[in-house]
Amino acid sequence: MNEGVVPFDRAKIQAILDRTGFDLNDLSIRETNRLVQHIEEDLGVQFVRMEFGIPNLPYDPVCAQTAIEAESDHKVSAQYPPFDGIPELKTEASRFLKNFLNLDIPPECCVPTVGAMQAGFIAQAIAGNRLPGRDTILYLEPSFPVSRRQTRFLGLGLESVELSEFRGADLVREVERRFTRGNIGGMLYSSPNNPSWITLKEKELKGLGELCTRFDVLAIEDLAYFCMDFRQDYGIPGQPPYQPSIAHHTDHYFVLISSSKIFSFPGARIGIAVISPALMKMRAPSLKPRFSTENVGHAFVHGGIYCTTAGVPQSSQWGLVGLLRKANAGELNFVENTREYGRRAKELKKIFAKHGFKLVYDNDMGEALADGFYFTFAYPGFNGRQLLIEMLHYGISAITLESTGSRRTEGLRACVSFVDPSQFPLVEERLRIFQADHPVTKPESNRIGGLA
Known part of the structure; x- marks a missing residue:
């Protein structure tokens, strides 16, 4: 499977959407996961997988x-x-x-x-x-x-x-x-x-x-x-x-x-x-x-x-x-082990911010939001459902905030667990192309987590 040139073939992705019959207005997490698997298999491409909130670190034997x-x-x-x-x-x-x-x-x-x-x-x-x-x-x-x-x-x-x-x-x-x-x-x-x-x-x-x-x-x-x-x-x-x-x-x-x-x-x-x-x-x-x-x-x-x-x-x-x-017994510091998720989130937020995205949930009662397992992002001119579908063409998967009961319908939830640091350059390149293809005519702040 190769990384693939983005955006992926829109006609082929539309054919996959038509074949699966998923309701794009109400995609569950597992339906999004299955949809991405179909696209990867049919097009022979690799996604940056951010839809599934499951852990991906080694467990203690x-x-x-x-x-x-x-x-x-x-x-x-x-x-x-x-x-x-x-x-x-x-x-x-x-x-x-x-x-x-x-x-x-x-x-x-x-x-x-x-x-x-x-x-x-x-x-x-x-x-x-x-x-x-x-x-x-x-x-x-x-x-x-x-x-x-x-x-x-x-x-x-x-x-x-x-x-x-x-x-x-x-x-x-x-x-x-x-x-x-x-x-x-x-x-x-x-x-x-x-x-x-x-x-x-x-x-x-x-x-x-x-x-x-x-x-x-x-x-x-x-x-x-x-x-x-x-x-x-x-x-x-x-x-x-x-x-x-x-x-x-x-x-x-x-x-x-x-x-x-x-x-x-x-x-x-x-x-x-x-x-x-x-x-x-x-x-x-x-x-x-x-x-x-x-x-x-x-x-x-x-x-x-x-x-x-x-x-x-x-x-x-x-x-x-x-x-x-x-x-x-103090022999397993599970907190230190899971800090890896925080490190990944911090770097990914920087990459998203650099390319015009902003956090939807961006503070915690006036404090900077912690870096952790999830973060939420939006892009000017898109609601959550539109952004979900458009991001699929650029090989990045997430789920809508609407599916989580949020009243903030403009964005997506991203999970960092399956984004290995080795994929950060791939994320950067795909978001660079996304931004070039979707220029923002009216400048907006792209600050994420206090980082420009």
């Missing part, structure tokens, strides 16, 4: 070693896993939460799930059915597109608050206004945020946590990008700074921890659902018709995990045990 040892010593493949997780994993997860979030969470409240996505799915189902009339999930947008699909699949209502419009005290006031309506059962968000890379501040989390307690709403906090705000010196077990969490400010929470990004361990499909100790014991009669129990903790494990996957494979659980043990 301790995960495989621990799983192999468990298989050899305990014959784990011959046994069904416990629905709520093996004791060794629950214990290490509890230690990890103390070491890196400064949370005292008993092992019984740490439940392995088939990725954080399964944890979020069950948490939404509980939040939307726990109280009569509270069948709506409030999103702090933008957000992971698949979480929104889960909400619709569950038949729940969906409302949103756009983070580019409300921050700080304004965010807390707007969420309070929404909670006052009485229809919100859960509030879902990620921090650092996918795709904007905004990070909620401690004061915001405190205000939101107090609202969740006062209005009896369950927070669903997605920490898929745990400790990946690289402006902070995270990563030393038991020492501040700690990853901020709403769990310090309310007992109405599910916190979702993923092994995919922080440990580069996506193939195992394993995450940890952290269930508030108070929530674990809480009773909610409205849950019984759907979950066959009034107890929230029981509903999560036996009403949710049991009837969807019947647990997480033991090999995956033992692999994560090895990673957590090493991190807890």
Whole structure:
């Protein structure tokens, strides 16, 4: 496969679009991925792949070693896993939460799930059915597109608050206004945020946590990008700074921890659902018709995990045990490992800025936005859908911000994980040609992340 001369043959790309039948107004991440694969195969060209938010760094071999040892010593493949997780994993997860979030969470409240996505799915189902009339999930947008699909699949209502419009005290006031309506059962968000890379501040989390307690709403906090705000010196077990969490400010929470990004361990499909100790014991009669129990903790494990996957494979659980043990012992600095994403983002933002692009989400409450797993970009004269299609002709793939629930419809989300530094000259050349082919008649600022 060669790099290909851009722009690629427009007639051939149009034929591929016609053949696939994808709705260009509503392309999912995986549909975009498949479309790019078709173009690469049919035209024999190479794309700069920025559409798929999946990790692409080497994982620590301790995960495989621990799983192999468990298989050899305990014959784990011959046994069904416990629905709520093996004791060794629950214990290490509890230690990890103390070491890196400064949370005292008993092992019984740490439940392995088939990725954080399964944890979020069950948490939404509980939040939307726990109280009569509270069948709506409030999103702090933008957000992971698949979480929104889960909400619709569950038949729940969906409302949103756009983070580019409300921050700080304004965010807390707007969420309070929404909670006052009485229809919100859960509030879902990620921090650092996918795709904007905004990070909620401690004061915001405190205000939101107090609202969740006062209005009896369950927070669903997605920490898929745990400790990946690289402006902070995270990563030393038991020492501040700690990853901020709403769990310090309310007992109405599910916190979702993923092994995919922080440990580069996506193939195992394993995450940890952290269930508030108070929530674990809480009773909610409205849950019984759907979950066959009034107890929230029981509903999560036996009403949710049991009837969807019947647990997480033991090999995956033992692999994560090895990673957590090493991190807890200070022998695996997962934060330093993932800083590579920040380095890539910083350089890519410079290249995009040089060629007339600008950030859509460009600051974090007046501070420079962190460099991380994602960034968002726009180009004058294009909306997000138009830019997505046009960029395909120049061999660069991304997804629209509109697909993430963002009200900022002018741009795209780019993931840096699959852009190897060796491809930076290719990115530079393609964007140079794009800019030459799309001159901006009215000069605009092309500042990205404070860099001209």
